[in-house]
Amino acid sequence: MKVIIIGGGEAGFHVAASLSRKNDVIVIEKDPEACERVGELDVQVIQGNGADVKLMQQVGVKKADLVVALTGVDEVNIVACMGAKLLSRRVKTIARVSNPDYINEPVDHRKELGMDVMVCPELSLAREIAQVVSIPAALDVENFVDGKVKMVEFEVKEGHDIAGKKLKDAGLPAYCIVAGIFRGDRLLISYGDDVIQPGDRVVLVGELDALDLIQARFGELAGRKRKILIVGGGQVGLYLLEELTKADHEITLIEIDQERCMELAERYPDVLVINGDGANLKLLKEENLSEKDVVVAVTDRDEKNLLCALLAKQLGTRKAISRTDHADYTTLFEMVGVDVAINPILATVNEVMKFTMSIGVESLVNIEGTRASAIELIAKEGSEIVGKQLKDARFPRGALVSVIVRGEKVIVPSGMDVIEAGDRVVIFSYPDTVEKVEKLFE
Incomplete structure (x- = not known):
C-alpha cells in the first residue's frame, strides 16, 4: 500500500x-x-x-x-x-x-x-480517562462490540484473594476470562494452569455484569460518586469535563488562564473551577488531595503533568492519571510513580492501522503501549475460521479468542465452541500475531 x-x-x-x-x-x-x-x-x-x-x-x-x-x-x-x-x-x-x-x-x-x-486524539484521550476514572482500581479500560464487551486491566496486590491461585481456581464469574497477564516486562497469554502472582497486571475481557462483579473484588463498587481533581482546562480538559459531568461526581478543575476559567465555570456550573497553577504545592495542599479519589493532569506540557501527578501521590490521592504527548514516555511516567499515563497519539495510530487492515476489522487497541493487541473482527462466510470447533482451527500461538458475540449473546468460548458467520470476535494477541489472526477471518 x-x-x-x-x-x-x-x-x-x-x-x-x-x-x-x-x-x-x-x-x-x-x-x-x-x-x-x-x-x-x-x-x-x-x-x-x-x-x-x-x-x-x-x-x-x-x-x-x-x-x-x-x-x-x-x-x-x-x-x-x-x-x-x-x-x-x-x-x-x-x-x-x-x-x-x-x-x-x-x-x-x-x-x-x-x-x-x-x-480526534484529544477526545479519544478524554473518553479513555473517563473510563479509567469510572473504575478507580483499573489501569486501562476499553469497549468492544458496541459496548457489549469490556476489557479491563487490574493490578493484583499482595494479599488479594486471587494471588497465588491458578486461573482455573480463581473463581471468576461466568462470561469473563483473563486474556493476558503482564508480569514485569513479560506478557503471558493466559491458560487455566497459569498462577496469578502479586504484582501481576491481569487483563480481563467479558460482559459488563461480570466485570462489575470483578470490580467489586478489587475493592471498588460500580457507580459510586467520585471526588475528582482535573489540572488543565485546555481542549482535553474540556472534553474530559464533558464526559465526567454525565455522572454524579464531585469535580474540581484548576486552570492557570483566568479567561478560560470564566468560560469553563459558566459552561459547567456544578464544577468548582479554580484559577491557579496546578503544580503549586500550596494550592494542592489547600485542596486536601488525600480526600480525592482521582487526580488527572491534562495540561499541554508533559513535565507539568508529571509533576502534578507525583505531587498528588505524595499528598495522598488514591490514583494519579497523567497525559503525556510523547508515546515513549508512558512507561517512564509509570515507573516513577504515576498510576496511569495515557498518550493521545496511540488512538490515532490504532485507527490508521485498522484502516490498512482487511475488511471485517471493527476495532484495534494496543495495550501497555504496543506490548499487546486486542482486535475485534467480524467472521465472514467462507473464511477459514467459520464452521470449525476452535480446538480444530489452526489458530496461531500467541493469540486467544477471548469472547464471541452472537446477536445479543456473549460467549466465553471453550475449544468445543464454533465461530459462525456474522459473529463478532474479540481476540487478545501479541502484536506480531495479529496478521496471522487476520488471515483466518478473510
Whole structure:
C-alpha cells in the first residue's frame, strides 16, 4: 500500500513507524528538525506544505491508496484531505481534527467533505480517562462490540484473594476470562494452569455484569460518586469535563488562564473551577488531595503533568492519571510513580492501522503501549475460521479468542465452541500475531 502522511510531528512519526514495516510511506513535513527525525525511519521524507496541491501531485497522490493528514492545524488537515480527493477519487483519507466545532466523536466520517475518517486524539484521550476514572482500581479500560464487551486491566496486590491461585481456581464469574497477564516486562497469554502472582497486571475481557462483579473484588463498587481533581482546562480538559459531568461526581478543575476559567465555570456550573497553577504545592495542599479519589493532569506540557501527578501521590490521592504527548514516555511516567499515563497519539495510530487492515476489522487497541493487541473482527462466510470447533482451527500461538458475540449473546468460548458467520470476535494477541489472526477471518 502506498501511504502519504502529512505532518511529521509526534503523531506523524508514530504512524509512519507503524506503517513503514509493510507499506511504501511518504512523509511531508515543513519543519527541518521533524524531517530529520522522521528520516531515521524507512520512509521517504519531503520538506514542504502538505496542503499544496502541486506538491501532492508531485509525490504521486493519484497512485496513493491512503492519505493521512496529522499536522497540528485542523484546517490544514481538512484542506489536505479535500485536495487529495479532488486529485484522486480512489484514495482514502484520514484527518486529525481537534476542534469541537468540527467533531463530537473520537472517530467520525465526513466523506461528503473529502474525509473518509476524522480522528480526534484529544477526545479519544478524554473518553479513555473517563473510563479509567469510572473504575478507580483499573489501569486501562476499553469497549468492544458496541459496548457489549469490556476489557479491563487490574493490578493484583499482595494479599488479594486471587494471588497465588491458578486461573482455573480463581473463581471468576461466568462470561469473563483473563486474556493476558503482564508480569514485569513479560506478557503471558493466559491458560487455566497459569498462577496469578502479586504484582501481576491481569487483563480481563467479558460482559459488563461480570466485570462489575470483578470490580467489586478489587475493592471498588460500580457507580459510586467520585471526588475528582482535573489540572488543565485546555481542549482535553474540556472534553474530559464533558464526559465526567454525565455522572454524579464531585469535580474540581484548576486552570492557570483566568479567561478560560470564566468560560469553563459558566459552561459547567456544578464544577468548582479554580484559577491557579496546578503544580503549586500550596494550592494542592489547600485542596486536601488525600480526600480525592482521582487526580488527572491534562495540561499541554508533559513535565507539568508529571509533576502534578507525583505531587498528588505524595499528598495522598488514591490514583494519579497523567497525559503525556510523547508515546515513549508512558512507561517512564509509570515507573516513577504515576498510576496511569495515557498518550493521545496511540488512538490515532490504532485507527490508521485498522484502516490498512482487511475488511471485517471493527476495532484495534494496543495495550501497555504496543506490548499487546486486542482486535475485534467480524467472521465472514467462507473464511477459514467459520464452521470449525476452535480446538480444530489452526489458530496461531500467541493469540486467544477471548469472547464471541452472537446477536445479543456473549460467549466465553471453550475449544468445543464454533465461530459462525456474522459473529463478532474479540481476540487478545501479541502484536506480531495479529496478521496471522487476520488471515483466518478473510
